[in-house]
Amino acid sequence: MPMDAFAFKELHLHRELLAAWTVRTVRARYKQSVLGGLWAILQPAATVAIFTVIFTLFIPIDTANVPYVLFAYSAMAPWTFLSTAITDMVDALTVNMNLVSKIYFPREVLPIAAMLARLLDFAIAASVLLIIMLFYGWPILAASWVYLPLIVTIQLALILGVGLIGAACNVFYRDVKHLFALGLQIWLYATPIVYPISVVPEHLRWLYFLNPMAGIIEAYRAVLLQQQAPASTLVIAAMIAAFMLAAGYLFFKRVEAQFADLV
Amino acid sequence: MSYSIRFDNVSKRYRIGRGLPSLRQILGLGRAENPQSANVHWAVRDVSWQLAPGEAMAIIGPNGAGKTTTLKLLSRVTQPTSGAIDIRGRYAALIELGAGFHPDLTGRENIFLNGAILGMKRSEIRRRFDQIVDFAGIEQYLDTPVKRYSSGMTARLGFAVAAHVDPDVLLIDEVLAVGDYAFRMKCYARMNELRERGASLIFVSHNMEDVRRVCDRGLVMYAGAKAFAGTAAEAVAEYANVLRQNASRSAKEANGAGGGLAQRRMTHEARITRVDLVGEDGHTRRAVISGEKVSLVVEFECYADVEQPVFACIMHGPNGELVYDTTTRVLGLTSPSYKAGQRGCITYELTAHLLDGSYTISTDLAYADLSCYYDFVANALTFSVVGGNRAKGVANLWANVEFLPPTPVEATVIDGDSHSKENGTQILQI
Incomplete structure (x- = not known):
C-alpha cells in the first residue's frame, strides 16, 4: 500500500526524533532518582528473590539441575522487558497529550521510544544474568547464542504490536491501561517463568504455546541454559508476533489522525 | 499563482x-x-x-x-x-x-x-x-x-x-x-x-x-x-466591526426576549439604519491615509415626525480617548424636518488629521431640545489610519520644521538666559 510506504518513510525521516525522544525518556526517568539505572536490575531481581524463596523452600520445584535463581532470572529479565515496555507504551500517548495536540510528528514515535528506553533496561538486566551465570559456573559464550538476536527480534515485534494497539486504544478509552495491567498479571502466570514447562499437562501444551511468550521464554532458556537451538515452538511465537506487529501498526495508523482531537 | x-x-x-x-x-x-x-x-x-x-x-x-x-x-x-x-x-x-x-x-x-x-x-x-x-x-x-x-x-x-x-x-x-x-x-x-x-x-x-x-x-x-x-x-x-455587528445582533435578540438592556433614553421614533465611512470615490473605506478626506454617511428612517433633529458625530481614539465630538448645533446648522415614513441621510465630510491607530465612530440623532435621543449608535464603526508619520499621539499636526542658520550667543544676556529674564523681573516686582 503506497500510504504505508509513505508512513514508513516518514518514520525514517523522524529517526532523529525517535533517538532524541528515547534519550529524553531515559534521562527523565532517572533524573532526581538516587538509584537511577539500578532500578532496571532491582525489579526483576526482587521478583526472582521472592519466587526463589517460595519455590525452593516452601514448594520445591524441579528445574532439571538448573539453579532456581538462574532458572527464574533468565526468564524474568525478558519478561520484565515485555511487561514494562507494554505498560509504558500504553501510557506513551496519553501522558504526552499536550505534545500530541500541539505539534505534529509521526505519533508512533512516542510508544516506540518508550519501548526502546526499556530495551536499555533489558540490556542492563541481561548483563546481570551473565554475572549470575558466572557465579554458578554456568558455561557462557556457547555457539547457541547466535540465536539470541532472532529471539530478541521476535520479542520486539510482539511488544511493538501489542503496545501500539494498547497505546492507541488508551487514547480513546482510559480503561485500557487498567485492562493491560490486569492482562499482564495473568500473562505472567500463563508463561513458563516461575515454573518449568514440564509441569504443564502434555495434552494442553498446544494451547499453551499459543501464548507467544511461552515459545520465546523457552527459546531463551534453551539457548542460554541448555546450549541448544530453540524448539519449534519459537516458530509459532514468531508467526503470532509478526501478525501482532502488522495488526498493531495498521490499527495505529488508521486511528492516529483522531488522537489530537480527543484531548 | x-x-x-x-x-x-x-x-x-x-x-x-x-x-x-x-x-x-x-x-x-x-x-x-x-x-x-x-x-x-x-x-x-x-x-x-x-x-x-x-x-x-x-x-x-x-x-x-x-x-x-x-x-x-x-x-x-x-x-x-x-x-x-x-x-x-x-x-x-x-x-x-x-x-x-x-x-x-x-x-x-x-x-x-x-x-x-x-x-x-x-x-x-x-x-x-x-x-x-x-x-x-x-x-x-x-x-x-x-x-x-x-x-x-x-x-x-x-x-x-x-x-x-x-x-x-x-x-x-x-x-x-x-x-x-x-x-x-x-x-x-x-x-x-x-x-x-x-x-x-x-x-x-x-x-x-x-x-x-x-x-x-x-x-x-x-x-x-x-x-x-x-x-x-x-x-x-x-475586526471591530465584525465584533460589533455580532454584539448588536445578540443585543437585539436579548431585547426581543425582554432582556431590558440598560439603554439610553431612546424613543426610536427614528432609527439609524446605516453608518458608513466612504472615501472621495464614494467607496467604503476602513483604512484611511493620514490627512485624507473621508465622509461619514449616516442614514436613518423616521417612524414619527422628526422636527429639526440634532445630529452628532463622535470619535474615540486607540485608547478610548475622545478625539472629536461635534453636533449640527455646535456647528450652528439648522437641520431639516422629516415626516413619518421618510428616510434621511446626513454626511459629515471629515479630514483625517490623525496618526496611525484605530479610531471608533459613534453617532446619534437627538431631539431639537436635546431632551431625548431618537437613536444613538455607540461604536458604530471602526477604521484605522495609516501612513501618518511616526509621531505619537492622535492628532497629525503636520509639523513643518525649519532651522535658522546658527548664530553666536550674544554677550548682552547677563543673568541667566533670555527666557527667564522677564520672569525674574516679575518676581522682583512682587
Whole structure:
C-alpha cells in the first residue's frame, strides 16, 4: 500500500526524533532518582528473590539441575522487558497529550521510544544474568547464542504490536491501561517463568504455546541454559508476533489522525 | 499563482459533549455521524485562502473563532474533516508555550529535543546551537532544567528554536505575548528576516498593534467562518466591526426576549439604519491615509415626525480617548424636518488629521431640545489610519520644521538666559 510506504518513510525521516525522544525518556526517568539505572536490575531481581524463596523452600520445584535463581532470572529479565515496555507504551500517548495536540510528528514515535528506553533496561538486566551465570559456573559464550538476536527480534515485534494497539486504544478509552495491567498479571502466570514447562499437562501444551511468550521464554532458556537451538515452538511465537506487529501498526495508523482531537 | 500555503474549502468538525466514541466510529466504519447533530461543533467551516511566499498574514478574531484550529490544521496536528490544505516546504509551528519542552531536562537538552520535534537533524541543530542560545539570551541557564525558567525565558527559547529551523512557513500562535517589549521587537525583526528570504508567516494575535506591525495581510474569522480578508490594516478595522455587528445582533435578540438592556433614553421614533465611512470615490473605506478626506454617511428612517433633529458625530481614539465630538448645533446648522415614513441621510465630510491607530465612530440623532435621543449608535464603526508619520499621539499636526542658520550667543544676556529674564523681573516686582 503506497500510504504505508509513505508512513514508513516518514518514520525514517523522524529517526532523529525517535533517538532524541528515547534519550529524553531515559534521562527523565532517572533524573532526581538516587538509584537511577539500578532500578532496571532491582525489579526483576526482587521478583526472582521472592519466587526463589517460595519455590525452593516452601514448594520445591524441579528445574532439571538448573539453579532456581538462574532458572527464574533468565526468564524474568525478558519478561520484565515485555511487561514494562507494554505498560509504558500504553501510557506513551496519553501522558504526552499536550505534545500530541500541539505539534505534529509521526505519533508512533512516542510508544516506540518508550519501548526502546526499556530495551536499555533489558540490556542492563541481561548483563546481570551473565554475572549470575558466572557465579554458578554456568558455561557462557556457547555457539547457541547466535540465536539470541532472532529471539530478541521476535520479542520486539510482539511488544511493538501489542503496545501500539494498547497505546492507541488508551487514547480513546482510559480503561485500557487498567485492562493491560490486569492482562499482564495473568500473562505472567500463563508463561513458563516461575515454573518449568514440564509441569504443564502434555495434552494442553498446544494451547499453551499459543501464548507467544511461552515459545520465546523457552527459546531463551534453551539457548542460554541448555546450549541448544530453540524448539519449534519459537516458530509459532514468531508467526503470532509478526501478525501482532502488522495488526498493531495498521490499527495505529488508521486511528492516529483522531488522537489530537480527543484531548 | 504560486503559493506557499493553499487552504481550500477547509472544514473541521469536532465531536462535543460527553460519551465515548464507539469502536466502529474510531475505525471509521459504519454510518457517518449526522453532521447536523447537536453533538458536533464546526470549528472551521468552508474557509479558503492562499498565501504567497514572503507574505505575512494575521488571523484575528474573538475566542472560538477558529484561529487555533486553523493553525493546528496547517501544522497537521489535526486533519480537516473536508477540504484540502497544501503547504510547500518545511514549516515550523509555535502553538503553545513550552509544548515540546520537557520540564525536567535542561535548556541545552531541550534545544536538541525541540529541534528534533520540529524535524531538524542533530547536526543542523549543532550548527545553529550558538545562534539559538544567543537569540534566546539564556547562556547562563543552559544547564538549568526548563521547569525553573520563567514563562518569558521559555517563550524566548521556544521562538528561538522555531525561528532557526529555517522554515518556509512559520506558524505562530499567541506565544509572544509573554515576552517583554525588547524581545518581541527582536522576534519581529527575525520574522522580517525570514520573510525577506521568502518564508511565509501566519500570525495569530489579539494585539492589533503587533498585527499591523508584522503582517501585510489580515484574515478575520468569526465562528469558524471567514468574515473578512484584506490588508492587515483593513482587517484590524473590520475586526471591530465584525465584533460589533455580532454584539448588536445578540443585543437585539436579548431585547426581543425582554432582556431590558440598560439603554439610553431612546424613543426610536427614528432609527439609524446605516453608518458608513466612504472615501472621495464614494467607496467604503476602513483604512484611511493620514490627512485624507473621508465622509461619514449616516442614514436613518423616521417612524414619527422628526422636527429639526440634532445630529452628532463622535470619535474615540486607540485608547478610548475622545478625539472629536461635534453636533449640527455646535456647528450652528439648522437641520431639516422629516415626516413619518421618510428616510434621511446626513454626511459629515471629515479630514483625517490623525496618526496611525484605530479610531471608533459613534453617532446619534437627538431631539431639537436635546431632551431625548431618537437613536444613538455607540461604536458604530471602526477604521484605522495609516501612513501618518511616526509621531505619537492622535492628532497629525503636520509639523513643518525649519532651522535658522546658527548664530553666536550674544554677550548682552547677563543673568541667566533670555527666557527667564522677564520672569525674574516679575518676581522682583512682587
